[in-house]
Amino acid sequence: MAKKAGKQKTNQSTKPRRSTSGKKTTTRDKIVGLAEAVIGDIAKAENPTLDVPTRALSNVSFDKRTGIIEMGEATSERPFFDLGNAKRFMQTVLMSSELLKLQDQMKTTSIRDMFYRCKHTVEGSKEETFNDQDESDPVIEDLEVTLGALREELRVFANPDGAMVGPMTIRDSGDEIALSRMGSGGWAVPSIVEADVIEFIKCDAKFILLVEKAAIWSRFNEDRFWEKHKCMLITGRGQPPRGVRRLCFRMADELKLPLYVLVDNDPWGYYIYSVVKQGSINLAFESARMAVPQARFIGMSAYDAAEFDIPMNLSIRLNDKDIQRAKEIMNYPWFAGRHWQREIKHMLKLGVKLELEALSNKDFSFIADTYVPQKLKKKNWLN
């Protein structure tokens, strides 16, 4: 019975389930539903069993139609009366009861906090419920996929990071915030940006510019690029954290804003772009609500050095790790397009990578005044 309930829930991961009364199923309902299924099994003297969608490369595929990396239908059983599964079953039930408290108390907390919340010595034994966070994090991920609820909907977050400014007014936890009046610092993007926390009140932006590096973001902000070009300017400081990705998703989805990604020209930059666009293999179950398949790669391209006349001595030679990574990336199905193969091959042929900061050799504001505007105007981006 619990098994069936688990399966049903998996299918809901991309579309919220509605109960017969037409009311949307809340995350709380989902947690309670899981508990009730377990109790139901016990009442019927059956072996309580959780059925957890498999989070592994074998159960991941790239959907060409939707343009995102998706999780398959494979699941694995986790019966309570089974030596190899009893502990993980206990951990999953314990974690879900703590997650329910978060829902009831309307609080949010970190995955590290959840580890400490759930850690104790099992009564009458010397056994710990959890020994370290490496045990509790996967249990949270199990629950995400089993319940079909994003971690953020479970009110749990990783470390927040990133900043945003632009011609938009939001409501964050009740505070109305004009993102066009955030000075040099910007609004710090929280980890949880679900609609019950962050509301979009008014938006005059025409697109989103996601900048890999915080220092480059500061350049665009200081030059008030977002004002001149009417855009939301956001950075995730390297690989964007979940809050930044989810916020980009929501702005692209709800406000229909095109998303441009600006990264260094190296394999890691390509990869950052691809995670924003298609999602990641490890967290494929979130792609449907995190990935933005319309995202555009505005730069830097391996062709930019020639196009913008950037001296060769500002490039950095690709090292063995870069070359290996570039070849790996070329084999991902989402980089299979002719234009991407051409791009990556050109980088390998030149044998160098190029950082966004290299553009400063011309002028401090070359990147904001010339480079990006020209690329936008000429529609010189990759899809």
Added chain:
Amino acid sequence: MAKKAGKQKTNQSTKPRRSTSGKKTTTRDKIVGLAEAVIGDIAKAENPTLDVPTRALSNVSFDKRTGIIEMGEATSERPFFDLGNAKRFMQTVLMSSELLKLQDQMKTTSIRDMFYRCKHTVEGSKEETFNDQDESDPVIEDLEVTLGALREELRVFANPDGAMVGPMTIRDSGDEIALSRMGSGGWAVPSIVEADVIEFIKCDAKFILLVEKAAIWSRFNEDRFWEKHKCMLITGRGQPPRGVRRLCFRMADELKLPLYVLVDNDPWGYYIYSVVKQGSINLAFESARMAVPQARFIGMSAYDAAEFDIPMNLSIRLNDKDIQRAKEIMNYPWFAGRHWQREIKHMLKLGVKLELEALSNKDFSFIADTYVPQKLKKKNWLN
């Protein structure tokens, strides 16, 4: 002549020089002064020489009276006509001319950007002005100490990080921002928080709480600790970056707010606190304008586990690196006080470290509702 000018400037590093007209010397004046001294040497057919204060452990001392780590008077000569010094001389003059452009254009930029700005092939040779950033960063630090100007006054920054909320209104680059209405994200603390960028307009805060971890900061913010206790709530996400330290300095100095530092109970937590309070050895020349000697260590203390009845299984055993670091720290003169020796010895005796998140085992909000308020009330902190 340049040598003498250099020396004079060193002495000003703690107090801004005033010219004979009584006007404050600007950073621009300082850069131009350096250039004029070099030109003066050339005009007199002397060997142009920069005299750079020595940035080394040998030239650093802990001033018990002021409570900060300070730089000594030692300097080293850098003559142009000297095989071992000519390149560094050229680099220093080149960098200062680029820094002057930043002043004139009223722009700020990153140290990485400055590397690319200054990098080119010397005309008629195959020699690069700078090969990599490891060469340009020390030149910026040389100029900081030689000119007696903080990096931020030179308009150059490292990566920004950190967030702040609280009962205060600031003006950031012309935008008036109410930090009490910043939602769950907060205001992202920029890297440069000098008075010409960030002004304090109105402040109802009674103290500052600097929280090591971003996730814990979110807990305090969600619980509106800053409203109940009238405090500025700030995080630097680990070792606070320069912007966060400088902002704490300015709030402590200009607004006379006491500063409490909340870190994990481990040697790294003690060290984070000490850098905030006394400054660091590497950057001793900045202590006078970055360190907050009045800062108080609010926790976590090795005595907290007993005091707050935290189960032992939530502690983590100290590893060899922790123990070694703790012993190093005990030998720093600024940890020589009896109370600090007692504190660190107790941690070593218990043989464990304790994370802030361990407090969540009691209740999600135990840290914000009970732990910190009780410590503040009982004045249970270390100085």
